[in-house]
Amino acid sequence: MDRQRRELTFLHSRGGFLRQSPAPPPDQAIAESSCSAGDRKPPIREVDFFSSGNRSKLSSDEEESKNCKGRSTSTLSDPGTGLNLLSLNSGTTAALEDDPSNNDTEMRMLRLELERLHEENRRLRSMLDQITKNYGHLQAQLLMAMQKQAHLNQREQQRDEMTTMSSPTKSAQQLMDLRPTCAAMDNANDEEKTREVSDSPTTTMEVMSKESDHIHTPPLNHPNNNHNIEDGDRTSQSWGSPKSPRLEPSKGGDEQLADPPFRKARVSVRARSEAPSISDGCQWRKYGQKMAKGNPCPRAYYRCTMAVGCPVRKQVQRCADDKTILITTYEGNHNHPLPPAATAMANTTSAAAAMLLSGSTTSKDTPTSANPGYFPSLPYPSTMATLSASAPFPTITLDLTQNHNPMQLFPRTPPPASATFPLPLHGYAAQIMGQLQHSMKLPAMPLVQLGVGQRHASLVESVSAAIASDPNFTTALAAAISTVMGGAPPRNGPDGNSNANNNNNNNNSGNNHFLPAGVGVLPGSPQLPQSCTTFSTN
DNA sequence: CGACTTTGACCCGCGC
């Protein structure tokens, strides 16, 4: 646990890199085999760490490097472990220098081997860069295609409604209802987006974020949409507040507005916490509290105040059955950089939301409401991650309250071939899975980029299987959350979340571990597509 | 004084 915490802390501090790095290669398991299980380190992290010139990690890993010394020679001979081998360089070099018995020939061979591995590493990294670029281009193209399709559908429906509706006021309302998405789908915007995609030197994730904003919410940072920032309190209604009628026309009508990217998903996380709150690193302001039916504990409503107009909200409530369980709900996408402490949670839950949304694409017509498990036929325990499309929102529940033994909980049957984590999951999910793989020390899950045509169907199964079948996912998620919770001393920092007068369980959560500006901040993550993280009330 | 919490009122969707 301490190790996981340390790694996650490191992940936070190295957030910028991690978010720009694709998921670990499938041969990670092979690469990790060069050290004993206890010495395993995510190899790609090490490589990038080396290249980034950050030496502090060296000292922290000095002991592990020493542990690897004895094995360095034999390990070096494995050409398939190039990435990881570089992490042993210091130990290897030290071993070579410390042992005068090595003859020159052996030294030369080892150095040659080292150089070869360096070269191979460079080659692999360039390949990785290329793949990342291609991936970004494909994502952009896919999104643009989806947007155009949605735009066409919208215009069709708009035309239909204009002809069928006799009431002028109703028609006007319809037009208003469609405003957010129509504005986002404007041709001018399309052109601009095209330019963004093709010309912008931003990272893939940044492109994705911009695209997501165009799709799901009026782009908050768009000069033509400043009203959304100024009108921040209303943003939730404009992008589909539960009580908002604006997106309701999709109900019972065409499925165009129910297109997955426009649907609102929830990610529900149940976490056991004696503390009054879960510190997720964000800054929240309480704007309401209600007594929910069937629960003696009030439900508190919070709004993200880290940026003006940030549409993210969360609900916090204790479980009626077990008051040590905190059920917290996040909704919406941050429109601002997140501190590292918040990034882990945001990324994880966004990934879960993305999974859910992707999965709900093809299953929206299936009767899932009464079924707590989205895929009841799965042969895996689904107690830790449950997908549900129950009204009004599809919800994914991550139950972190159960004390799972990762060894025992490995799927009784091997995951099906589809239990992969497709990259098109908005990128982040794959990254997070990569991170989780690191922290879970799992054999690498194959990351398969599916073709667009087979995306959704496979996605549903893949994601569900990946989550439901792999308790380590939520175990690592729990580790991440416990890092946030445990690593955050109960203080009322600059976030201003003073709970002294909070006589309820409304925890607010706000302790921020702010780093200097830009350090470890994920530029893209706040705009994750439909990242609605819900600590659900079930 | 600004930021935050509290809390009653209000809005809206939904079911009957």
Place this chain on the structure above:
DNA sequence: GCGCGGGTCAAAGTCG
């Protein structure tokens, strides 16, 4: 149409 419940608003109060 009405009532219920979830979600939000906004004025008043609190705190540092």
